[in-house]
Amino acid sequence: VIFSVILSICYLFVLLVSAVVLDEYAKTEGAWILSLVKREYSVGTVLECAIKCNIEPAFTCRYHYAYDILFSVFTEYLMECVNGIGMDYRGTKSKTNSGKTCQRWASKYPHKPNMTPSTHPKADLESNFCRNPDGDSKGPWCYTTDPDTRWETCNCRSTKNKKCVTVPILLGSLYMSNHVLLHLVLSPTPHPPCLSSLLEKYLEENYCRNPDGDPRPWCFTTSPSKRWDFCSIPRCTSDPPRVVEELTCATGDGSAYRGTIGVTASGKACQVWATQTPQQHNRTPDNYPCKGLELNYCRNPDHEKMPWCFTTDPETRWEYCKVPSCGDVPGPDYAAPPPAEEDCYVGDGTDYRGMVTETISGKRCQSWSSMTPHSHNKTPQVFPKADLRRNLCRNPDGDRAPWCYTTDPSVRWEFCSVNRCPTAPKPTPKPDKHDQPEPKPSQAPSDDSRDCKVGNGGTYRGPTSMTMLGVTCQSWSAQSPHQHASFTPESHPDKGMESNNCRNPDNDVNGPWCYTTDRNQKWDYCQIPDCAGLKCGQPVTKPRRCFGRIVGGCVSKPHSWPWQISLRTNTGVHFCGGTLIAPQWVLTAVHCLESSKRPSAYMVVLGTHTEGANEPSKQERKLEKLILGPGETDIALLKLESPAIINDKVLPACLPEKDYVVPPGTECYVTGWGETQGTGGEGLLKETGFPVIENKVCNRPAYLNNRIKDHEMCAGNIEGGADSCQGDSGGPLVCHAQNTFVLQGVTSWGLGCANAMKPGVYVRVSKFTDWINSQIKMNS
Structure with missing residues (x-):
């Protein structure tokens, strides 16, 4: 018995010493594979095992160590070669035979897939890795990011002349020092392919986590009959961090505010966070132990615009609070109500606070607080006055229009699909009667002088003179900043090109356009609405898209929801x-x-x-x-x-x-x-x-x-x-x-x-x- 104890202590010491080496091993994505063909490596120490794993050429290998009553040591691996037609391939190849990058299986751009993680949950269609969900005879394949090539076979290594090598897995469990319970088994339960958007939630391995604001950590289980469950993790018994006096004023969104204001901006008394009357809620000190939910003080536990509280008025569930800003530290005016959220912008859109979340090409915006798929420094903390909430289009850095990072890994950012607010036209001086001849009847304004287009806008004669990005159009008769000869008032005298208004002299299928005054962009389309407004889901009157309440009052613009x-x-x-x-x-x-x-x-x-x-x-x-x-x-x-x-x-x-x-x-x-x-x-x-x-x-x-x-x-x-x-x-x-x-x-x-x-x-x-x-x- 004494010898066993000594051996165990020595073995644990080796594990701890090896940790420095093991920290350099990187996690590979994919699913665990356990082959029936096994091969054992005979090594003398844990360090030798790690080195052997590191140089293994036949599969992607990562060394783990786990300490439990049996001192179990195991490895996890990913087959990087193909058996047969590769239906069980779970490697990390993401390039086709011709070198095209694979499209993510969960993505609908540029190709709408027939096979997705939801339709083929057992095929491991995660990320953009090559797979063979339909048993194609040519082996693993993927949809490509090339709009002209829907799919291609992947260049995965075959095992025709090379035997796949696997190693045995000894399962164990590790209860880590930070009280995270680790179940060292593969979850057979499919779950939403959205983990890449939650990197800030630390969703490594299969540790218990709480990425969606539940009362306590949870995980998907290995039981086919139980999709998920809460984890048995005790609450910390130590006191929460002490509040410093400097946080009695608000910075940014006020999430760090720990002052003692307990009334809302309209003067209503705040309800104590720990009580459930008159308002029932889950924003309790137990569920949010580090958010300073003491007594009835105004707080911001859930990343609202500013500190708030539930009120003691049964007719008013909650309201924002009037919290002072911290002097020179950037912060919003907490005494003012949230700005009106109109889906158009003025100037360069720095003050735009609308609800658009898509780019001009229809791509969905990435959340400003997320670092995937694009890492960046335009965060709410760095730009506290820019209102970088969720994935809403904004202009934190003074660009020419609101923009966002996109959720498309191949496109880092784009300007957003939001229009410039209409402005009153500048008065034009009345010309002297000797400057121009009297117009002939044939020169009378066209029926299409309305500010909308019919069809592709070939007959459009409206007054719009800005591109869809808000850039002023260059005059058709001008040759600066862009020289051109194909489309001028002289070459197309019947196309209404007397000024710099948007026109469609070449009957472009996408509608009116113009040369721009931006030296870096020769021409661009204009945002001209359809006169008939015949496209489903595209109202002529843009909705407010407010986040108020039906119960509580948010009146729509007339006819902005025409269905x-x-x-x-x-x-x-x-x-x-x-x-x-x-x-x-x-x-x-x-x-x-x-x-x-x-x-x-x-x-x-x-x-x-x-x-x-x-x-x-x-x-x-x-x-x-x-x-x-x-x-x-x-x-x-x-x-x-x-x-x-x-x-x-x-x-x-x-x-x-x-x-x-x-x-x-x-x-x-x-x-x-x-x-x-x-x-x-x-x-x-x-x-x-x-x-x-x-x-x-x-x-x-x-x-x-x-x-x-x-x-x-x-x-x-x-x-x-x-x-x-x-x-x-x-x-x-x-x-x-x-x-x-x-x-x-x-x-x-x-x-x-x-x-x-x-x-x-x-x-x-x-x-x-x-x-x-x-x-x-x-x-x-």
């Missing part, structure tokens, strides 16, 4: 919402039709902003047919007796791709004339924006306790305050993508309105796209 319809009784009383998806078709909820299954019992009103529907733009339609969704799902199609007239006030929303799952955290919008619980704005169309919540989170006991089905989705603020409510049922949940609003949900049900930890539930439209299209085709 919103009012479902009414045949006597004209509004009771539900719906979404126009085609000129003669509306999508709504089945439970809105409980009173009668006769089409004559209902009518649809389109093109209105007020619930009273007294506008001249109102269109009324009777129903020809009701089509209930399959099974007991809460979705229904309504066929109008006659098609709606599509114009700038009545426009369909776009349908999503089949089975598309909206990523958690995506900001979506709900609209309706529903119940406001006496908070103002009754009778006007209202809107609110909030993030999508993963079904895994929504089904937790504290939330909706396994009530959410696969064909449903959740959206809302976990702390409450924004939600759809009675009268909004059947209405749209739309998400913004590729400069278009896509209908992702039908408002279905919820536990109350805007309650904490009780988000709204919506029918997932992408699960029904085939059904919708087949019903429309069958009944047209």
Whole structure:
């Protein structure tokens, strides 16, 4: 026994000494592989094992050590060669035979894949590694990042003339000194391919972590019957860090503020964080032990714009606080309300605070606090006044327009798809009557002098003279800063090129353009709206896209959500919402039709902003047919007796791709004339924006306790305050993508309105796209 103890102590000493060498070993991505063919290496020490692993040519090898009652030592490895056609290949090759970089399997750009991590969960379609999910006879392959080449076979080594070498794995467990429980097994449970966007959450290996704000750390499990579970990790018993007096004023977003202000900006008393009355919430000292949630002091535990608190007023759930800024240290004016969030910018857009999250080419923006896929120094800490929230388009460094880093690894950054705010035209001096001859009748203004285009804008004669990036156009007759001869007033006298207005003299399919006054950009397209506004999901009047509340008040711009319809009784009383998806078709909820299954019992009103529907733009339609969704799902199609007239006030929303799952955290919008619980704005169309919540989170006991089905989705603020409510049922949940609003949900049900930890539930439209299209085709 004594000898065994001495041997164990010596063995542990070797492990600790070897740690310095082992720290240099880098983790490789992919999944663990355990081959039935085993080969053991005979080595005398742990250090020799590490050296042997380092020089292994047949597979990617990483040495680990773990100390438990058996002093188990193991290695993990990735096969870098191919057996047969390589269906079990799990290496890290990400180049094709011709050298093209592979597209990420979870990406939809530049190619929309048929095989994704969600459709083939057992194929290990992570990152952009070469795989063979469909058993291709040529071996592992991938979609490429070349728009002209959809896919190619990869250059993975074959084992035809070389035997794959593997080593045995001895499993053990290690309870680390920082109280992280490590399960040294491979998780067979597929999970969302979004870990690359959470590097700041330290999601290494399979350690227990808390990347999504749960009450305590958790992990995906190795049990096929249990997807995830909380980890058995005790809370720290030591005192939290002491607060220093310098933090009694606010810097940045005020997350470090530890002062004693306990009233909101409007004078309401703050509720004690540890209590649940009158507001129920999960922002408790236990759940946020390091956020200074003492008594009822204003704090910012969850990266809001500024310090806030729940209020003791039962009618007001929470409000921002008036906290002083720390003198010369950059910080917002906490006494002022948040700036208006309009989706256009003035000047160079430094003060832009809108909600656009896409670039001019339709790429999704990377979060400013994230370092993947692009590492950068434009962070909220470095630019505290730039409002670098989430992945919203901003201009922190004074560029010429709002921009963002993109989530496309091959494109670091781009300007955003946001327009310059319209400005009043400068007055032009009236010319002397001797300067110009009287215009002939044939020179009268064209019918297309409106500031919108018809078709490709070949006849556009409107006044816009800026590119879509806000750069002033060069005069067509000028040769500076760009020389040109192909398009001048002399060469095209009938194209309206007398000034520097955007025109389309060559009938470009993408619309009007101009030479620019930017020496680095010879020409660019102009942002000219379509006169007819016929594209689904692209309203002529841009929405506010506010993140206020339907319950609480956020009135929409008139006709900015032109697919919103009012479902009414045949006597004209509004009771539900719906979404126009085609000129003669509306999508709504089945439970809105409980009173009668006769089409004559209902009518649809389109093109209105007020619930009273007294506008001249109102269109009324009777129903020809009701089509209930399959099974007991809460979705229904309504066929109008006659098609709606599509114009700038009545426009369909776009349908999503089949089975598309909206990523958690995506900001979506709900609209309706529903119940406001006496908070103002009754009778006007209202809107609110909030993030999508993963079904895994929504089904937790504290939330909706396994009530959410696969064909449903959740959206809302976990702390409450924004939600759809009675009268909004059947209405749209739309998400913004590729400069278009896509209908992702039908408002279905919820536990109350805007309650904490009780988000709204919506029918997932992408699960029904085939059904919708087949019903429309069958009944047209």
